[in-house]
Amino acid sequence: MRILVLGGTAFVGRAIVEDALHRGHDVTLFGRGRTGAGLFPGLPRLTGDRDTGDYAALAGDTRWDAVVDVSGYVPRHVAQAMDALGDRIGRYLFISSHAVYQREGVAPGSDEDTPRRPPVRDTEVLSEATYGPCKVACEDDVTARHGQRATIVRAGKVAGPHDPSDMFTYWVRAAARGGRVALPADPAQPVQIVDSRDLARLVIRLLEDDRPGAFHAVGPEQPVTLGELIETCARAAGAEVEIVRVTPDVVPPMFPLVREDTASQQRSAARARAAGLPGTALAVTAADVLAWDRERGEPPLEAGWSPEEERAVLAAAARTA
Structure with a gap:
């Protein structure tokens, strides 16, 4: 497969790129080029900036079988990326978060059909109050644009080497x-928590299987x-x-x-396990x-x-x- 990764040299994206290469896929990276410049020598690198809306490097007639959007946090990021790529992609896989879910009335074992928070589109200032709703808006836009060619992976707390968060x-x-x-x-x-390499394996497996829908990436x-x-x-x-x-x-x-x-620490991983999430x-x-x-x-x-x-x-x- 030809895979374009939007943001793939820090932590989660790095693991996804490593798994894709291990599986023999062709990977192209898009990012600002400020982190991980020495990683993945030989891979095509397209330089742009999502904050400023610079997607010029994505112009042209190159086609990809799939896009993995690791660095989309606000609706503008996602909309501009989709506009720049047009119909030159197959599946659009968006990395989302459990912050999309409502916090009230959630029972242990909740699945991907749990009610989400109302989407927010009128701010790009990310905080505890806006991060989840902005991700909801991003999810909605990906699904509206790509339908059955959209895949949403809602990651819980991710742990592993190169984790910048310090939480684990x-x-x-x-x-x-x-x-x-x-x-x-x-x-x-x-x-x-979910191991970053398990998350990566799920992402690439979903692309390989051309599987739509939403999936919890949680563990152990x-x-x-x-x-x-x-x-x-x-x-x-x-x-x-x-x-x-x-x-x-x-x-x-x-x-x-x-x-x-x-309850937010007891979400069901059954759908993702059935789709190939390792443990x-x-x-x-x-x-x-x-x-x-x-x-x-x-x-x-x-x-x-x-x-x-x-x-x-x-x-x-x-x-x-």
Whole structure:
């Protein structure tokens, strides 16, 4: 297949390109060229900028069997890309998010038919309030334009090497230190992450099978709690941990993998599993992230507590115990 990837050198896109190449497909990259310039030597690279609407590099008569849109966040991005490509593509696969779903009245095991939030088209300022609704609008536009040639992959929290978010890396690193690990949440809270390579395998499989519709990319295959995830990360590092539930006065916003809405961490992956979503063991993901993090020199993380802050939180918890 000839596949065009809109944004394919950072994290999710990188994994998708790697899987596509492993499967023997021809891949063309479109992006600003600011990240991953040394990756995938020899692949055709088309330079443009979605923020400024520069799609001139997509002009011409080149045809692709499929497009994977990794970097579409607002309706303008998607509309301009579709306009530039016209009828020169087969399937349009859009990477979306679970942020599209309504938060009220959702039960554990919810599937892809769960009601979504109202679409938003009048802003390009992305926040917790607008990110999901903008993705809804993008989904709607892709489906309206391409019909049965549209595929939507709604990814949950993605983890793996090269993850820029720190959300899973935080727990991998904290658990690898061993000893007491501070957790500002119930260890029994369910949590869902999907290995970036599993997400990539699903995406390419959907293209190969020419399959329309919406699919949840969530994992791991076996349900896991946040406490179990931390313990799995510790075992992957050969460490032992004691999880200490803490209730400090101040907790950083969006603390890694901590969520009050537990139903959002129990979505069904049945449709995606049936379509080919693999189930990489959580221990494998943790070990690979640990190795990658150490190889890059374990730079300071932006999410969660620093080691010094965590020690202070644990000391305060011990004093009030």
